[in-house]
Amino acid sequence: MSSSSITPTFSASDYVKFFSSGALAATLTHGAATPIDVVKTRIQVDDSMKGLNMIRAARQIVAKEGASALLTGFGPTAVGYFVQGGGKYAGYELWKKKFVDWSGSQEKATRRRTAIYLGASATAEFFADIALCPLEATRIRLVSQRGFASGLTTGFLRLAREEGLRGFYSGFVPLLFKQIPFAVGQFLTNELTLEMIYRSMGPERKSKMTHIQSTLAQFCAGITAGVAAAVLSHPADTLLSAMNKGAGDPKQSATGRMFSLAREFGPRRLLLTGLGPRVVMTAGLVSGQFLIYAQCKALVGAPAGIEIHKEESLA
Numbered sequence: 001m002s003s004s005s006i007t008p009t010f011s012a013s014d015y016v017k018f019f020s021s022g023a024l025a026a027t028l029t030h031g032a033a034t035p036i037d038v039v040k041t042r043i044q045v046d047d048s049m050k051g052l053n054m055i056r057a058a059r060q061i062v063a064k065e066g067a068s069a070l071l072t073g074f075g076p077t078a079v080g081y082f083v084q085g086g087g088k089y090a091g092y093e094l095w096k097k098k099f100v101d102w103s104g105s106q107e108k109a110t111r112r113r114t115a116i117y118l119g120a121s122a123t124a125e126f127f128a129d130i131a132l133c134p135l136e137a138t139r140i141r142l143v144s145q146r147g148f149a150s151g152l153t154t155g156f157l158r159l160a161r162e163e164g165l166r167g168f169y170s171g172f173v174p175l176l177f178k179q180i181p182f183a184v185g186q187f188l189t190n191e192l193t194l195e196m197i198y199r200s201m202g203p204e205r206k207s208k209m210t211h212i213q214s215t216l217a218q219f220c221a222g223i224t225a226g227v228a229a230a231v232l233s234h235p236a237d238t239l240l241s242a243m244n245k246g247a248g249d250p251k252q253s254a255t256g257r258m259f260s261l262a263r264e265f266g267p268r269r270l271l272l273t274g275l276g277p278r279v280v281m282t283a284g285l286v287s288g289q290f291l292i293y294a295q296c297k298a299l300v301g302a303p304a305g306i307e308i309h310k311e312e313s314l315a
Helices: 012-032 034-045 054-065 067-071 074-103 106-111 113-144 152-169 172-201 203-207 211-245 254-272 275-300
Strands: none
Touching (some): 012 034, 034 054, 034 113, 054 067, 054 275, 074 113, 074 172, 106 113, 113 152, 113 172, 172 254, 172 275, 211 275
């Protein structure tokens, strides 16, 4: 711990461990969720599937295009979320540490912990999305425009050739509207839920928790965080899917297109269309990410993250 810091010092090697653990967690979970995401995206952007539930929509896709269609976009999903996941988790560890140090004391940091969680998660996600956006645009084109390309490389090159940076980043602002609420819901809810669990147990029981008990606590917090992340980010997710398919006036700015489409879609479509499958997918995805991240950190010997939970028992 340095003289100007109230938190332990993390080395470059520690951040590499955070990045690799987060990258693996995000890649495995998002890759496994590809079929659900394909169905969810089709429900959002394909008028012929409006009103279908998850199972009926999946059956329709398989009947028309074959089972392999459910893995459309797997390449950009895996690569994109490897980069984004690593940047988000390592960035969250970095920015949480910095915000705690800038608060001046552990006591002030604890009082301001909600603001620290919000700031750290939003800042980390912003920088991670710069790397994610081109791959996310490619993925959504592959999923929503059948026949666009045969895979990641051909899709990426076609988008680069035909539309350049504008094609890759036309959805950047909507992506921020989707990913930053997602990250805030994910990390803030996870931290607050874990704090509630630990405070309900009391410091003594917390210190004696077994590995299974710790894993179960993290699983419950992750499920809750996933639901919050899905609900907060769903409207922008619907808009982003439509924009990357080409919806809206291309002469408008990304922000202008987003608000025009929001008015066109209306609250019901923005808030509810495809939300059920997305909540299911995201709850499993986020809880899985936190569990894998914790296990990977333990395996590579990464230090524990900075903790600023309140310690008083609720009993």
